[in-house]
Each structure stands twice: as C-alpha cells, then as structure tokens.
Amino acid sequence: MPDTIKYLLDESRLPRTWYNIQADLPVPLPPVLHPGTKKPIGPDDLAPLFPMALIAQEVSLEREIEIPGPVREIYRQWRPSPLFRARRLEKALQTPARIYYKWEGVSPAGSHKPNTAVPQAFYNREAGIRRIATETGAGQWGSSLAFAGALFGIDVTVFMVRVSYNQKPYRRALMETWGARCIASPSNETDSGRAILAQRADHPGSLGIAISEAVEVAAKSDETKYALGSVLNHVLMHQTVIGVEAIEQFEMANDYPDIVVGCTGGGSNFAGIAFPFIGAQLRGGKKVKVIAVEPAACPSLTRGKYAYDFGDTSHLTPLVKMHTLGSTFTPPGFHAGGLRYHGMAPLVSHVQELGLIESKAYHQTTCFAAGLQFARTEGILPAPEANHAVRGAIDEAIRCREEGVSRSILFNLCGHGHFDMQAYMDYNAGLLTDQSYSPEELALALSGLPSVS
C-alpha cells in the first residue's frame, strides 16, 4: 500500500454547479437589515456595491447554481483539486483513524480564495464594471482578487491592514505583480481612514477598518464595485466546489467522512468543504460531525454573541445576524492573519445555532506544532490558518486511538504557508506566544452592538 494516496477526479468531473445550502435549511436565515431603518433590505440597497448576479445568488433559494463556462475554464487550471489520504500522518499518530485532506494550495494564489475571486471578477465584468475595491488582512484575498482581476481585465484596489502591509511585503509584491494597487489601511484616501488616523496616527489597522475604506470607495463611484473574500452567502456558495468534489472523491475512495474539519476566519473555506456534506445529511443522508476550528485570540463562534452587527468598523455595511465579538474588537497580534475577523459568516453562525456544527478554539503554538508534524509527515507546509484545521483533525485522530475506533476524518488544507515563513521561523526559534484577547475589550466591543428589536 503506498504511503500517501491521491484521489484525482478527471477534468470531465469538474462540478457544473455550486451548492446553495439555503435550499435545504430547516429554518431560513434571518434577514439582512438596513443600518438606518433596521428593516430588511432589498436587492436595490446592495446595488451600489455588488453586481446584480451576485446579489441574486446572495438571496437565492435554489439548491444548485450553475458555474458559468468561463469560470469553469479557469477553475480547470487547478481543479478538481486533489484529495489525499494522509497515511504517513496516520502512522505517526498510531491512529486507527482514516485521515483525508482536500488540498486547496494548488491554486495560483496558493489558497482556496481564487474559487470565489474568479466568479466575482467574472460577474463584475459581465456587468461592465471597470474597477473593484476590496480589503485584505494577511494578503491572501487581495492576491487572489488581483489574480482574478488580471484575467478579466478589471483594475483591483486593495486596502491592506497596515500591520500586515509592513510585515508581509511579499504578498503585496504578489498583488502588484498581478497588476493590483495595494494601499496600507487606515489610509488618507477615504473619510473612514482619515477619521481613524486622526484618532491614532500609527493605528495598526484591522479588517473592519479596511472593509470600511473599500466599501466607501465603491459606494462613491459608479464604475467601482466592492468585493468581499468571505462571510457573504455567495462567497460561501462559490467555495462549495471544494465539498462537491470531495463527495465524488470519497466515492472513489469507497469511504465517507464521519468527521469534517475546517478552520474559520469568516467561514468560507469551512463552509466550502462542510456545507455539501451537511446538505446531504439534511436531505436524509449520513450524519456527519462537523467541527469549525478558530483561534483562541479571535473566538467569534465560541465566545462571540449571536446578534445583529455591522460587518465593518465605520458602520457603513448592512446589519447581519452572526456570531460577533463586536465590530470595534481588535484581536491581539497572532500569525494566522486570515482568522482575525470580528464576525462569522451568517450561514455558519446559523448552522451552529441549529446544532449542525460544533466549534472549538485553539491557541497558536499548538496549531504550529500540528503544522510541523504535518509538514514532516505529509511534506506540505500549511498556512498558519490551515494549521488550525490540522490541529483539529489530529486531535480527532488521537481520540480515535484512545477510544480504539476507526473513523474517517476529512479536513480542508486551505492553503500553503510559503509566504508565512517568518511565522515558522518565530515558532522554530521559540518566539511564538499564546495571546488571549482582553475580556474587558470584548465586553466593551459587545456593549456597542446595535440595538435591534
């Protein structure tokens, strides 16, 4: 038996549709509210920010939504992505568990994010849009949208959280190589940015602030729209191409997962791998245990409040019901920059409320330890964000060993860590510490939640 086994679908089995979990939910998603009137918003309210095709996907109740031909053509470059059986990791853990991982680091940008960047750029171009403004934390989303913009001839402006802008010059270089403009946020280019800088000239920035800046730029220009790399329903739906493929690959492997694990920042890669399995369960299929793993320093699912909140710091976005730490919450510094958002996707929050998923929070050093064990057995160096999923999967495999049962575990390896080597250097030098969020800061941020009757 070979050590590592790869389940590859041929190109002809590249999915034709994304999966929309809204079709199968036993209870519908709470409505999105207007920030002023606090009444449910309609498609026209979102029209300044998004093209109509994406707004339609946001509220669609159709189960399967066709992937446009030009998007499939681009997906074909790296999709279907491989599913691996991690035999060497299993052996190292001496576990009877069967561990599988879906490898999303094979995309040109090195993560799952191009799965939604490409269709978002496509629908914007179809609507005649010339420019997209967006935010990025660690730079994964900004580089993915820069890549997609280059393919469709759309100018991309990226507001990058200032600490990351300074710490990760290579991600910025990657965005610029693909032709995007990358600006440190808070910046002097927007009212939101200027207001923050007036309070604190050396503000390190946050995703909530960068979102405010990008939304403001899009709202003020007819030619510019906004794009978000996570959280929204249509983004999560584009990512379901991961789980739809995985279901077919498990058929090839003659197996089916008992447990599905993903890391959660805004929730998109987790939803991408998990929702097709949850959907199958909701339609009468096998029950799966689904685990969302988040950082203990930014624990929206395990410590946040399920409430209506803004998506950004300057309160320009509509109100969505989600697990939130409060839109002014700034997490302490830790290396998984992609997991630093104050809120969680409304759909992921909703399925947790319905008891369809569980969530767990881990500190960063134990996640890096898992990432190292993974790299030393399977060879692939995971992104710091992905290490949270690796940790979650390894702990389930250890539990199988302790209980003497063989379960099938699937996790999403959402990206590689080749641009995160400073984090690995710090870990290897023993410099990484486990930071906790401040309970006072959390209480303060939660006290500022908007009141909604």
Ligand SMILES: *Cc1c(COP(=O)(O)O)cnc(C)c1O
């Ligand atoms: C952006 C990112 C995340 C976090 O975003 P989700 O929407 O929760 O998936 C996780 N991992 C990687 C590699 C990322 O780039």
